Amino acid sequence: MKTAEATVRALLIADNPESFVTRRIPEVNLEFGGIPGDRHFGVTCPADSRQPMYPRGTEILNRRQITILSEEECHKIAQQLGIEVVLPEWLGANVLLRGFPELTRLTMGSRILFPNGAGLICMGENQPCTFPGEVVQKHYDHVPNLVNEFVRAAYKRRGIVCAVERAGKIQQGDKVRILINDFSNPMQ
Amino acid sequence: MKTAEATVRALLIADNPESFVTRRIPEVNLEFGGIPGDRHFGVTCPADSRQPMYPRGTEILNRRQITILSEEECHKIAQQLGIEVVLPEWLGANVLLRGFPELTRLTMGSRILFPNGAGLICMGENQPCTFPGEVVQKHYDHVPNLVNEFVRAAYKRRGIVCAVERAGKIQQGDKVRILINDFSNPMQ
DSSP states (O other): OOEEEEEEEEEEEOOOTTOSOOEEESEEEEBTTBSTTSTTOSSEEEOOTTOTTSOTTOEEEOOOSEEEEEHHHHHHHHHHHTOSOOOGGGGTOSEEEESOTTGGGOOTTOEEEOTTSOEEEEEEEOOOOHHHHHHHHHHTTTSTTHHHHHHHHTTTOSOEEEEEEEOEEEETTOEEEEEOOOTTSOOO | OOEEEEEEEEEEEOOOTTOSOOEEESEEEEBTTBSTTSTTOOSEEEOOTTOTTSOTTOEEEOOOSEEEEEHHHHHHHHHHHTOSOOOGGGGTOSEEEESOTTGGGOOTTOEEEOTTSOEEEEEEEOOOOHHHHHHHHHHTTTSTTHHHHHHHHTTTTSOEEEEEEEOEEEETTOEEEEEOOOTTSOOO
16 A cells, blocks of 8 residues: 655644634644534534535535545645635635645545544545635735636645545644555555 | 336344344344344444454444345345245345346445335445354255355355435335446436
């Protein structure tokens, strides 16, 4: 099995009920369901426009508890948009990693293991929508058309969503081990 | 997105604490966590030998709530073993499908939707171990070496494991719709 390492550059929480934008915190006690107090916390969640196969609002399993971005992919989005920086806050990320540049390509079922014992399981790629583009636009109001350009620039760079597989404390600065799921000989 | 259809040929439960072998029941009220009363029921479960990255027995997310087999793959296993039949009971299956022959190749993140509204999400391929082979051997005690041959014959035919994404009643005879996850444009 292939493995990789990366560093937790930032931990963030969306605890403002009015916004998906996150803010930095030094550590998190991961529970089953995600980050307590975060807007995506919950073992289950209401189905929304991302799950059109279920009636909107019905209770479904929450596979989008934690959003993770790579610093390298954020940098590429900014480069393509011609702006200085795209912050993970603006994209609603909960974890920012450095050292595993192509995070968005991480296969479903891959694991991210933290030094303290906590574990996340990759539930797949996050697909870009326009809302983060609107936040980026607000920070660069002199650059035209960032809302739409964001979706293009963030394609296959929008990171992954994860569920908590094992609870535990995680901290900024943690070195994580990534176990890459190989579908030809999958982890169980 | 590609879709497919299949028929629920049998529903089964492992409610004998001494055994993983299942028995047929006409209907199941799926809850978050799986089939109430089944040995694999639970939103979480203890880590075992299949998750060596965690200390054995620690509480982890349960992605192996429901085991599904295809009748066609069971038939191929039996053919290769040179025996008349391999029953889903012996392999600990909870659901037996017909009409989607290569079930084991169903991608992670694919959905199986039931007429009553319940939904399962594919958490990946199940890998064969020797225990079901021992059960098969007991039913064909005149055929040599079935325990080991089973692992070979069941390779990539051992079905999938799922988690309940939406609760609800499911019944023998249900026609299910399968939404096949395409990693190049994944479902969310």
